[in-house]
Amino acid sequence: MNDTKHFSTGIKISAADLHALVCAIWRSAGSEEREAVLVADHLVQANLSGHDSHGVGMIPRYLRSLADGELTLNRHAKLVRDAGAVLTVEGGLAFGQVAAREAMDMGIERAKRLGICAVGLRNAHHIGRIGHWAEQCAEAGLVSFHFVNVAGDPLVAPFGGIDARFGTNPFCAAYPRRGKPPLVLDFATSRVAFGKTRVAYNKGVQLPEGCVIDHQGRPTTDPRVMHETPRGSLLTLGEFKGYGLAAMCEVFAGALSGGFTTHAETIVHSNAIINCMLSVILDPAAFDAPDADAEAEAFLAWVKASPLQQDAGEIQVPGEPELARRRERGDNGIPIDGTTWEQLLDAARQFAVAVPAVRSDQS
Ligand SMILES: NC(=O)c1ccc[n+]([C@@H]2O[C@H](COP(=O)([O-])OP(=O)(O)OC[C@H]3O[C@@H](n4cnc5c(N)ncnc54)[C@H](O)[C@@H]3O)[C@@H](O)[C@H]2O)c1
Structure with a gap:
């Protein structure tokens, strides 16, 4: 456990510690308590839900917006x-x-x-x-x-x-x-959120096929086309x-x-x-629909009962993947890639905020 060591493979941190860190950064940057809490609630919940693209990795960009006068606190x-x-x-x-x-x-x-x-x-x-x-x-x-x-x-x-x-x-x-x-x-x-190309770029991994084209419109799986010039486009x-x-x-x-x-x-x-x-x-x-709940539930049960394709674990309905992630990350901690963690450490240093102890992510 170490609060300043570099973890190239990334770290794991509890939701509560991450929430406290995010609150402290925004309080020190000038947000009132309620604002800092709302920002932390939102970003940590995005990470908990598995949407790292919209989680605490946004903080460096928000700080640049603040410095540029494009984000107004309070x-x-x-x-x-x-x-x-x-x-x-x-x-x-x-x-x-x-x-x-x-x-x-x-x-x-x-x-x-x-x-x-x-x-x-x-x-x-x-x-x-x-x-x-x-x-x-x-x-x-x-x-x-x-x-x-x-x-x-x-x-x-x-x-x-x-x-x-x-x-x-x-x-x-x-x-x-x-x-x-x-x-x-x-x-x-x-096809993928821009933030997901940032996560792939930071991790040094390729994107799935069919997500991006380069600046000449050629298909590629390289996330660099979205983060280095000449810029490509998402599809x-x-x-x-x-x-x-x-x-x-x-x-x-x-x-x-x-x-x-x-x-x-x-x-x-x-x-x-x-x-x-x-x-x-x-x-x-407000609708004349006394059976709306029962009808909705009957439909959801019906689709979930479809026989599974080979290799399909289960049929989920919208929102279920996020719930499963919240349970898993709530129990085991939120993984943060090494680049994003370094950026958060920089932000913490900038505002003299104490960083909680974290563990290296072995998963
Ligand atoms: N504020 C912005 O400008 C902005 C811009 C783009 C995206 N976003 C956010 O980025 C986040 C990520 O977007 P994304 O496109 O990467 O999401 P995604 O591709 O992971 O899709 C997520 C949706 O698909 C559902 N889903 C996923 N797998 C499923 C399955 N097997 N069965 C049933 N449903 C399934 C999820 O429950 C969820 O509703 C979203 O929260 C979005 O709001 C924000």
């Missing part, structure tokens, strides 16, 4: 238009972990009152794992779906194109279940279908919220990741 979401069941919320480059939470609080209150609420959140700094916001709605007993753009950050080529024209635009939908964790479908519309999932969903995310989130879409005039040339999100939040109790 700022809150601002309701700029209240049209009853439609709310427009300005993120004002606040921490996305704060602005999205507050925007969802507003939408949840309204959906409980009116049965439905559409919330357009614009210009928030990175709002991270979108499932976090869908889970917030589900905890309140509400269904939700979310369309997100990564405004001005072209990383993904359109179907048939060879250069990046829009972001990894995630889509997310959640359905609360009685006495059980919600169904949560939450994915980037690129969308499901060919034109994923491309179509990404386009709808761009327009719904970027245009309807009063934020911005990605085009030549709006390219963001800084480290900031700016998200806009259109969330539609529904109260299931």
Whole structure:
């Protein structure tokens, strides 16, 4: 055990220790206690859920955004238009972990009152794992779906194109279940999230085939094309279908919220990741559907009973892989690759924050 030693193979750390470290970094950087806790809750939960691309590895980039004046600490979401069941919320480059939470609080209150609420959140700094916001709605007993753009950050080529024209635009939908964790479908519309190319780049491993093309549009599995010049592009999932969903995310989130879409005039040339999100939040109790829960459960049991393909362990429903990861990482600790851990140590040193003892990751 050593708090400063370099672990080239990476480390394992408990969720509680990682949470305390993240809180301490943001408190020292200037965040109020609640903000530091919300950021730590979100990033550590992403790691616990297995989405390391959206976990604590984002901190170095957030710190660069802060230094560039592209992330504003201790700022809150601002309701700029209240049209009853439609709310427009300005993120004002606040921490996305704060602005999205507050925007969802507003939408949840309204959906409980009116049965439905559409919330357009614009210009928030990175709002991270979108499932976090869908889970917030589900905890309140509400269904939700979310369309997100990564405004001005072209990383993904359109179907048939060879250069990046829009972001990894995630889509997310959640359905609360009685006495059980919600169904949560939450994915980037690129074949892999950009952060996953960063994790592969940091680990020095190849990406699966069909995820990226180089700057001339040639298929490759080398994550360097996304992190070194000349830059390549990510590909969308499901060919034109994923491309179509990404386009709808761009327009719904970027245009309807009063934020911005990605085009030549709006390219963001800084480290900031700016998200806009259109969330539609529904109260299931507002439908004439007394059997909705039973129908949903009957369907889920039915699909899970499908005979398994060779080598398939089990049939899972959306959200189950994340639950399994949370159990496993909650018990055994969160693995952090060596490069990311070094970056976190740098951040801790920058703010004179004590680093907890960790163990080398042997897995
Ligand atoms: N804020 C942003 O700008 C931004 C941009 C892109 C992605 N993201 C986030 O990145 C995260 C990772 O995205 P991703 O595309 O890498 O996710 P992914 O490819 O791992 O897909 C995750 C989704 O697929 C489901 N799933 C996975 N395996 C399954 C199986 N075998 N059976 C049934 N369901 C299964 C999961 O439950 C989850 O809903 C997401 O949380 C997303 O919101 C955020």
